[in-house]
Amino acid sequence: MSTTKAAPPRADHRDAEAPPDRARGEQQGWQFSSPLVLTMLLILVVASQGAIRRAVSAPVMQSWMTVFVAVVVQALPFLVLGVLLSAMLAVFVPPSFFVRALPSRPALAVPVAAMAGAILPGCECASVPVAGALVRRGVAPAAALAFLLSAPAINPIVLTATAIAFPGKPEMVVARFVASLLAACAMGWLWQRLGRTDWLRPPAHPSDEGLGKGAAFWNSVRHDVMHAGGFLVVGAMAAATLKAVVPANWLSLAADNPVVAVLALAVLAVLLSICSEADAFVAASLTQFSLTARLAFLVVGPMIDLKLFAMQTGTFGRGFALRFAPATFVMAVASAVLVGTVLL
């Protein structure tokens, strides 16, 4: 098994870099440059702010915007934290560190990396850029992906929140920890078996060659925030639409059948895209559902949701996200059902 492939050297240059001649032409001739477009957009929006405010004054739109802004304001600090951490990994930690820190056999590196997820305090927005930096630093993708999936679910902050949300049910915390770790390791091993490096096509990352450490650090921060931030906005729009438009009493119809209940809450976790630090409280309020169904909600949510899917597309490429997301969903549900049957 030779799966310790280095990070894919070939990058997707289609969006990321304009061909040289076109780029030069843009600098000389009269063309729309992005600062010009941005200035015009800002002036236009400020000039028509009265009309915009009137257009969004309906209760549905107000509630949509509040949830949209809330998801962005809540997730951006964690994204910035993850981006700073990832820039530090990229600039200040030499690749040889990871070679020494992780077992050389990928089959062993996967569980070690998954357990290491416990030390990244925060929610899922922080783990995407960090996992991206790990892959670029030459960590085996299988191990980096196990870390990506486990970190948002098994860190102490999230487990404490779970314990508070389910008072008198410590088995819920244990079940969440075990099921999340199991699913993360299973996905790591699955990637090691079936994953192909050419699925991982991270968009071109700015090269750090010839730059000082400070320049490289801030270059990485700017790049990651612009990338992941844009995709975060896509995810926030999707989550706000669901919260403002879909009626909540559809759910109570699903609660009666145990199989449908598990699937319904797993899908709900994907659609709602709630921060993993808060999802336990929402799960606790879904009292009409079985504990196993609520466990599925808690295991699926931090691993895959609309916001994460959008951010993974930005960090690892669309081909990767389209394959990885459904597999993660199935694995997380299976793991939750298995652990739920044994422990709950």
Place this chain on the structure above:
Amino acid sequence: MNRQAQAVVLFLVGGAMVHAGSTDLYLRYVKAGLQPMVVGAGAVLMVASLATVWYERKLSRTGPDDEADAHDKGVHIHREPRVSWLLVLPLFALILVAPPALGSYSALRTGTALQAPLAYAPLPSGDPVRLSLVDYAGRAAYGHGRSLGNRRIAITGFVALDGKGTPYLVRMALNCCAADAQPVKVGLTGRIPPVLQPDTWLELTGTYSERRAKDPVNHGVIPFFDITGAKPVATPRDPYDESWNN
């Protein structure tokens, strides 16, 4: 988007975050405990924007010959994907519109999230006793009002009227951000004010009522409150109830 434009967007987004975090604006969207994170993240974004401009100027001052050289390294003309433009949306939403905290529209679409309290602390002194709406609802619904007795109570929340015109006093409870906010509803009985406008904030005084109802959305318990007086109040500094965070 080229680097100058990116620097502008980063600076504005960072500035909007610092603005929201240093005023009470952020309380409409996230829990109070996130304030240092919001301000800190905003400051980091502003520094990243200034650093971008600084290094860009340094790069362009190294001479025109280096332009092609820099480009070969993929340093200079590196463009971010179009999706980055979407970052202006939360900026406009936060600066120009600043949508209000979730109100009656969301409250009626979501089932009441009242949970059984772990213990009933003794009532504070005062007449009327000022209780949070969530505290009252927990004592009334799960403690059968035994911890309330005949005391006069004052609770604050906003008005919500369901499809049939049944009035509720509601407080949204929040754990992390408004996306997970859930209503706690109290039904109204007694001297209900004749004109109730949804989303207006009221301080109601009154006593415990034994009446209960089931929330049509999730069949949760809705306790009632027997009103003797009502007065409009300003929206509280933190519109959400965050007692579950502690």
